[in-house]
Amino acid sequence: MSLIITGVGSLPHDNCADATDFVTRSADVPYLPQLPNRHEQESMLLQWGDGIAGAGSDGTLLRSGAEPGDRSEAFLGAAAMLDRIDGPIVKTQATGPVTLAAALRAGGVDAPDLMDVVNAELRSRISDHLEWIRSESNASEVVLVLDEPTLAVVGENPLPSAARRSLAALVAGIDASVGIHCCGDTDWGGLAEIGFDWLSWDVGALGAGFIRGVDHIAAALGAGARVMWGIVPTTKGPLPQPHVLVGRYGTAVANLVVAGAPLAKLKSEAWFTPACGLSGLSVGDAEAVVSLLAEVVGEVESGW
Secondary structure (H helix, E strand, O other), rough: OOOEOOOOEOOOOHHHHHHHHHHHHHHOEEEEEEEOOOHHHHHHHHHHHHHHHHHHEEEEEEOOOOOOOOOHHOOOOHHHOOOOOOOOOOEEEEOOOHHHHHHHOOOOOOOHHHHHHHHHHHHHHHHHOOOOOHHOOOOOOEEEEOHHHHHHOOOOOOOHHHHHHHHHHHHOHHHOOOEEEEEEOHHHHHHHOOOOEEEHHHHHHOHHHHOOOOOHHHHHOOOOEEEEEEEEOOOOOOOOOOOHHHHHHHHHHHHHHHOOOOOHOOOOOOOOEOOOOOOOOOHHHHHHHHHHHHHHHHHHHHOO
């Protein structure tokens, strides 16, 4: 069985047809792209947070009191991809509640119950999103990953209790396989304890927070969770050699296997992705990332 490649979400393309062609060519499991270069409403904060708690769009950011943008533009990249899907599974993503709440506070929203407001609205929006996917495709399985870049500020420290409660409450209310993505180091053990179906991480960013949590991560994998390995960096500049990336993967696998994780969850049952979204790159650089990803996954498949 070949190892599975998919994507994180955002792409640099400024039109839907090119983006869907890119996904179709480069991913085994199709994902619904976000195209912030096509329209600001497809940026992660506005796509999921515009209109929550009285905040509207201010460029690609959220600002208290601003008018919401044109929501009909928010999911056109995703809609175009749904027209191309004829398989049984599709991956999508939503901005997570911790990141949305932090963005709303930064935009001037001042509400003591903000996290509860965000959770309630996000749960409703995700429910509508999943219903839409199921009505517009033949997919029998939907994987939804919560994107939480704000959790990178946690580092090796324990996950704040408010963040833990918010994520746990949201996950319990989503009718799909739910994952968590962070493109930095964080309290991965604490996240694993919440009960996510998928842990999606940037292999190159794993550090003390990951090492502290290997026992909890291994336990979650043993109970059925799976990994999305963000194995190729998405930063601008020269890309590492394949053997460097395979080595990073091997080190993380070794740490988890020693802690008791089943190897199948880390290879044959895992998915492989770029480290993060690709919208910050040029289209050519994005093509280079997915080309290297295929090469690295081939080496993982043959060498491990």
